[in-house]
Amino acid sequence: MTEVKPVVFVVDDDPDVLKSLRLLIKSVHLDSVCCGSAEEFWANYIPDRPGCLVLDIRMPSVSGIELQQELIERKIEIPVIFLSGHADVPLAVQAMRDGAFDFLEKPFQGSDLLDRIRNAISTDTQRRKNLASKRFIMERLRDLSPRQRQIMQEVLVGKTSRQIAEDLGISHKTVEVHRTRLMEKLGVKSSVQLTRMLVEAGLQ
Amino acid sequence: MSIMSFRILLVEDDPGHAALVLRSLRRSGQFQVHHVIAIREAYRYLQTNHIDLMISDERLPDGEGQCFLQNNTVPDGFPVIVLIAQDYEEMVPQMIRTGAMDCVLKTKECLLTMGDIAERAIRHWSDLVLKERAQQALRDSEWRFRTLAEFTSDWIYWEDMDGKIVYVSPSCKEITGYSPKKFQANPNLLSEMIFPEDRITWQEHRHQTSHCDVGERLSFRICTKDGRICWIEHACRPITGQEGEFLGYRVCNRDITARMEAEKKLRAEHDFNTAILDTLKSIVIVLDDQGRFVQCNKYCEIISGYTAQELNGKSLLDLMIPLEERGFVEKRFQTLIEGYQEVDGENQWISKMGKRRLIYWSNSVLRRPDGTVEYIIGTGMDITEIRLSEELQQQIFRYAPDIMAIVNFDGSVRYVNPAVTSILGWPPEEFFNKQWVEYVHPEDRQRSLSIVNSLRSRQSSIKFEHRFRHQDGNYRWMSWTLIPIASNPKVFIAIGFDITNQLLSEEQQRRHEQEIMHASRLSQIGEMASSIAHELSQPLSAISATITAALEMVRASKNAIDPDMIEALHEANGQAIRAGDVIRRVRNFVRSWTLKSSTVNMNELIQESIAFIRKDLEIHTIRLEFQEQPEIPMVFVDPIQIQQVILNLIRNAMDAIEEENSTKREIRIGLLHENHQVIVSVSDTGTGIRPGLEEKIFDSFYTTKRKGLGLGLSLSRRIIENHGGKLRIQPNPESGVIFFFNLPVERREK
Known part of the structure; x- marks a missing residue:
C-alpha cells in the first residue's frame, strides 16, 4: 500500500494569518489547503488524504464551531485543531466536548502548532491504517x-x-x-x- | 206698667182719725185699706191676709200698737207706721228703734198726707227686703264659697253691688303681696296695681260687666307689692239671688305667670318641635293601635315617597313592609302593644317607587289611662347607607393590610385592627391601655411624639416614618399617616404599613444598580483589553508562524547558514512569545470574571432593564414597548451580563433614534420561545444601517457614533455567544434595525 501524502486544511478569515500558516506548513514539507471561509473549505476538501484541519473558531457567517458540527453530521472524522480567539474558552471547551482534536489560543507559537499538526496527522494516519486493516481482516474473516x-x-x-x-x-x-x-x-x-x-x- | 195695688191694714179705734187717714189713702187710689179697731181684730185679719203696710195707733183698747213691731222683721214681716198722739212726740225715736217704718203725729195735716207717707214706707220696705234677701243669699253662698276659697291658691274676692269688697281669699297675699285687709280697706287697690299698658283693657272690662251681666275672662299684668310683674287671669261672674236679683261680683284672680311662661315656652317648643320633626333626617310616624298611619313627618314622606295624606289611615304593614318581613314586624307590634316595653328593631321598607330601604326603628306606645294603646310612635332612621358603610368600614378595618388605629392624644390606643398582628406580631389587645411610644425605637421616640403633638393643631394629615418594635423584638420601619378627627379632638387615626422590606429592596436595588454599573465598566475595560489582545494576537500568531517556518526552512536547508541569522530568528520568535504572554495575562485577567449563572425569567430581566433606563427614555421622549410573555421558559444565564446586553441594545436603539431625530420614536422589545430557544429582539425606528456593514458593526473598535469606543456590540455578541446563543441584526421593515439574540432554554437535567 503506497503512502498517501497527508494534507493540512487551514480555515481562517484573517488573510495574514492564513498566509503565515501556509508558509509554516510548507516549511515542514506538508501540503496545505488554505481557505478564508467554511464555504471555501467545502469546495476544496479532499476526503481520501490523511491530514487535519486547523480551524479558526470565530469567523463571520459560518463559525468554526458550525463547521465542526457539519463535519460531525457528514461523519467526516478529520482531526480538528481549533484556533481560538480572545477568551473564547467556553466555545473551545464546547468544541473539545464535540470531539475536536485540540485547540490553541491565539497568539500561538508556530512550533506549538506544528507539534499539534504532526500529532493530528499521525493520529489520522493511524486511524486510516486501522480502518484499512480492519477492512482487510473483516474480508478474511468472511472467508x-x-x-x-x-x-x-x-x-x-x-x-x-x-x-x-x-x-x-x-x-x-x-x-x-x-x-x-x-x-x-x-x-x-x-x-x-x-x-x-x-x-x-x-x-x- | 200696671197700677200696683197695695193692701193696707189700718188699726185705729178713734173714728175721727181713722176717717182722716182713710180719706187721705183713698185719694191716691192705689191702696186697698182694711180698717180694724183692736189688736185682736188685726191679728185675726193677718192670719188669713197678706198686707203691704200696717198703720196702727199707738194706744188701742186691747193694748199698745207697738206690739206689732215685735217679731216683725225684714223680709218676712211688713212695714208698720205708728200713729202717735200729740204730746207723746218723745216716743218717736223709741218707735223707730224698735222697728217702725215711720211715726206720724195725729194732727189733721199729718193724717191728711198719709197717702204719701204710706207710699214711701212701702217702697222703703221693699228696698230693705231686697237688700236683706241679697245679703242672705250672699251669706249663704259666701259660706260655701269661703270654704272653697280658703283652700285654693286662687285669689278670690267678692265685690258687692256697691263695689265694696266683701271677701278676699288669703291667697291674695301670696300673689300680690297685699293682705286681704288691704283690699277690703281699698276697693281700688286692684285697679291701681294693674300694669299701665293693661289698664285700658281692664277699664273696658269693668265698664262692660257693670252693664251686662255676663261674666268674662281676661288676663292682665299686675305689679305686685315687691315689684314683680305677675300675669293674672281674671274671671268674674255676677252673683244673683234666688229671685235673680244682682248681688255683686264674684271674682277669681289666678296667677298665671307660670302658665304664661310655660305657654310661651310651649308655643316656642311646639314650633320648635314641628320644625325639628320636619327637618329631622329621621322618620317619625304615629300609628294607631291597628298599625294605621295617623301622622308622619316630612322625612317620612321623602323616604316613603308617599304624602302624609296618602299614608293617612293606611296600614304600615300592608303598604310598605316586604312580605318576607311582615311576620316579625307584626310580632314586634304585638310585643310593643302587649309588652309595656319599648321595642327597637330594623326592617326593610318598600317605598312608593319600589325602592328598598333599611330602617332602624325606636318605638314606643302612648296609652290611654285604662292601659289600652292609643298610638304607636315610631322613630326610624334610614340606615341603608349607614349599614352599607358600616359593613364596608368593618370589612375595611378587618381586612385592611395596613394597620388602622384610633389613638388617643394621651398616648393610649383606643382601637387597632387585626393587621397589627400580621405586621408587628402583637395581638390588638396588646396596645389597649398602653402607651404606643413605649414600642417605638428609643432614637425615634422624641421625634414621633412631637409629630403626634403637632397634629393637634392641624386639620390635615401628617406622614412620617419610624421604627416600631415587632413582637419578635426586632424593630420594623413603619410608615404612618396620622389623620386628625375634627369631631373629636381627643383622638386621631393612624394608618401604618411596614416599609422595612421596601427600604431593604431599595437598598438592594441600589446595590444591584451599582453592580451592573460596575460590571458594565469592568466588562468595557475587559472588552477593550481583550479586543486589543485579539487584534494583536492575530499578527503575533502570524509572526510566530512565519519565524517558525523560517527556522524550519533553515534547518532543512542544505546550504550552510550563518548561525547569527538563526539566532536572530530565535530572538524574534522569543519577542513574539513575550508579546503573546503579555496578551495572555491580560486575557486571563479578563477571563477571571466567570459567568455567575442562575435560573432567570427573561420577562423580569427585561422589566428590570427597562426600569433601569426609564428615566433616559423619558428625557428623550422615546416610547418603549414591551409585552410580558408569561409562557416563556426559564433560562440559565448570568443575569448581569444578559442585562448588560439588553441595556446595550436599548441604548444603541436610543442613540439611533436620536441621530435620526425621527418623529416615530419607538423602541419595541419582543420576547418569544422557539425551538428550545428564548429569543429577545430589540427594534428601533432609528437610522438603520448601511448594507454591508451588518457584520462590521460587531467588530471591536468599529463605531458609527461620534462618541463611543465601538465595544458595545462586540461585547454583547461575546456575552451572548458565551451563553450559547447568537446576536444578530436585521433591518426593520418599517425603519431602523432589529437586533435579536437567542438563549438556550434551561435544561432541567443539568
Whole structure:
C-alpha cells in the first residue's frame, strides 16, 4: 500500500494569518489547503488524504464551531485543531466536548502548532491504517467457514485444541486441521498473532 | 206698667182719725185699706191676709200698737207706721228703734198726707227686703264659697253691688303681696296695681260687666307689692239671688305667670318641635293601635315617597313592609302593644317607587289611662347607607393590610385592627391601655411624639416614618399617616404599613444598580483589553508562524547558514512569545470574571432593564414597548451580563433614534420561545444601517457614533455567544434595525 501524502486544511478569515500558516506548513514539507471561509473549505476538501484541519473558531457567517458540527453530521472524522480567539474558552471547551482534536489560543507559537499538526496527522494516519486493516481482516474473516469461526472464538478465549475438541464433541485431530486452515486464511502463525491482529483492528 | 195695688191694714179705734187717714189713702187710689179697731181684730185679719203696710195707733183698747213691731222683721214681716198722739212726740225715736217704718203725729195735716207717707214706707220696705234677701243669699253662698276659697291658691274676692269688697281669699297675699285687709280697706287697690299698658283693657272690662251681666275672662299684668310683674287671669261672674236679683261680683284672680311662661315656652317648643320633626333626617310616624298611619313627618314622606295624606289611615304593614318581613314586624307590634316595653328593631321598607330601604326603628306606645294603646310612635332612621358603610368600614378595618388605629392624644390606643398582628406580631389587645411610644425605637421616640403633638393643631394629615418594635423584638420601619378627627379632638387615626422590606429592596436595588454599573465598566475595560489582545494576537500568531517556518526552512536547508541569522530568528520568535504572554495575562485577567449563572425569567430581566433606563427614555421622549410573555421558559444565564446586553441594545436603539431625530420614536422589545430557544429582539425606528456593514458593526473598535469606543456590540455578541446563543441584526421593515439574540432554554437535567 503506497503512502498517501497527508494534507493540512487551514480555515481562517484573517488573510495574514492564513498566509503565515501556509508558509509554516510548507516549511515542514506538508501540503496545505488554505481557505478564508467554511464555504471555501467545502469546495476544496479532499476526503481520501490523511491530514487535519486547523480551524479558526470565530469567523463571520459560518463559525468554526458550525463547521465542526457539519463535519460531525457528514461523519467526516478529520482531526480538528481549533484556533481560538480572545477568551473564547467556553466555545473551545464546547468544541473539545464535540470531539475536536485540540485547540490553541491565539497568539500561538508556530512550533506549538506544528507539534499539534504532526500529532493530528499521525493520529489520522493511524486511524486510516486501522480502518484499512480492519477492512482487510473483516474480508478474511468472511472467508472462514462457520466451524472455523467457531473454533477461532474458542482459541481467542485461550482454550487448547484438546479442550475445544472435548467441548465440541469432535476429535482432537479435526480441531487441529480447522485451526491450521483458519490461521492460514488469516495470515497469522500463532494464536498470539491472531489475538494481536484482531485487537489492532479494533475487533477485540 | 200696671197700677200696683197695695193692701193696707189700718188699726185705729178713734173714728175721727181713722176717717182722716182713710180719706187721705183713698185719694191716691192705689191702696186697698182694711180698717180694724183692736189688736185682736188685726191679728185675726193677718192670719188669713197678706198686707203691704200696717198703720196702727199707738194706744188701742186691747193694748199698745207697738206690739206689732215685735217679731216683725225684714223680709218676712211688713212695714208698720205708728200713729202717735200729740204730746207723746218723745216716743218717736223709741218707735223707730224698735222697728217702725215711720211715726206720724195725729194732727189733721199729718193724717191728711198719709197717702204719701204710706207710699214711701212701702217702697222703703221693699228696698230693705231686697237688700236683706241679697245679703242672705250672699251669706249663704259666701259660706260655701269661703270654704272653697280658703283652700285654693286662687285669689278670690267678692265685690258687692256697691263695689265694696266683701271677701278676699288669703291667697291674695301670696300673689300680690297685699293682705286681704288691704283690699277690703281699698276697693281700688286692684285697679291701681294693674300694669299701665293693661289698664285700658281692664277699664273696658269693668265698664262692660257693670252693664251686662255676663261674666268674662281676661288676663292682665299686675305689679305686685315687691315689684314683680305677675300675669293674672281674671274671671268674674255676677252673683244673683234666688229671685235673680244682682248681688255683686264674684271674682277669681289666678296667677298665671307660670302658665304664661310655660305657654310661651310651649308655643316656642311646639314650633320648635314641628320644625325639628320636619327637618329631622329621621322618620317619625304615629300609628294607631291597628298599625294605621295617623301622622308622619316630612322625612317620612321623602323616604316613603308617599304624602302624609296618602299614608293617612293606611296600614304600615300592608303598604310598605316586604312580605318576607311582615311576620316579625307584626310580632314586634304585638310585643310593643302587649309588652309595656319599648321595642327597637330594623326592617326593610318598600317605598312608593319600589325602592328598598333599611330602617332602624325606636318605638314606643302612648296609652290611654285604662292601659289600652292609643298610638304607636315610631322613630326610624334610614340606615341603608349607614349599614352599607358600616359593613364596608368593618370589612375595611378587618381586612385592611395596613394597620388602622384610633389613638388617643394621651398616648393610649383606643382601637387597632387585626393587621397589627400580621405586621408587628402583637395581638390588638396588646396596645389597649398602653402607651404606643413605649414600642417605638428609643432614637425615634422624641421625634414621633412631637409629630403626634403637632397634629393637634392641624386639620390635615401628617406622614412620617419610624421604627416600631415587632413582637419578635426586632424593630420594623413603619410608615404612618396620622389623620386628625375634627369631631373629636381627643383622638386621631393612624394608618401604618411596614416599609422595612421596601427600604431593604431599595437598598438592594441600589446595590444591584451599582453592580451592573460596575460590571458594565469592568466588562468595557475587559472588552477593550481583550479586543486589543485579539487584534494583536492575530499578527503575533502570524509572526510566530512565519519565524517558525523560517527556522524550519533553515534547518532543512542544505546550504550552510550563518548561525547569527538563526539566532536572530530565535530572538524574534522569543519577542513574539513575550508579546503573546503579555496578551495572555491580560486575557486571563479578563477571563477571571466567570459567568455567575442562575435560573432567570427573561420577562423580569427585561422589566428590570427597562426600569433601569426609564428615566433616559423619558428625557428623550422615546416610547418603549414591551409585552410580558408569561409562557416563556426559564433560562440559565448570568443575569448581569444578559442585562448588560439588553441595556446595550436599548441604548444603541436610543442613540439611533436620536441621530435620526425621527418623529416615530419607538423602541419595541419582543420576547418569544422557539425551538428550545428564548429569543429577545430589540427594534428601533432609528437610522438603520448601511448594507454591508451588518457584520462590521460587531467588530471591536468599529463605531458609527461620534462618541463611543465601538465595544458595545462586540461585547454583547461575546456575552451572548458565551451563553450559547447568537446576536444578530436585521433591518426593520418599517425603519431602523432589529437586533435579536437567542438563549438556550434551561435544561432541567443539568
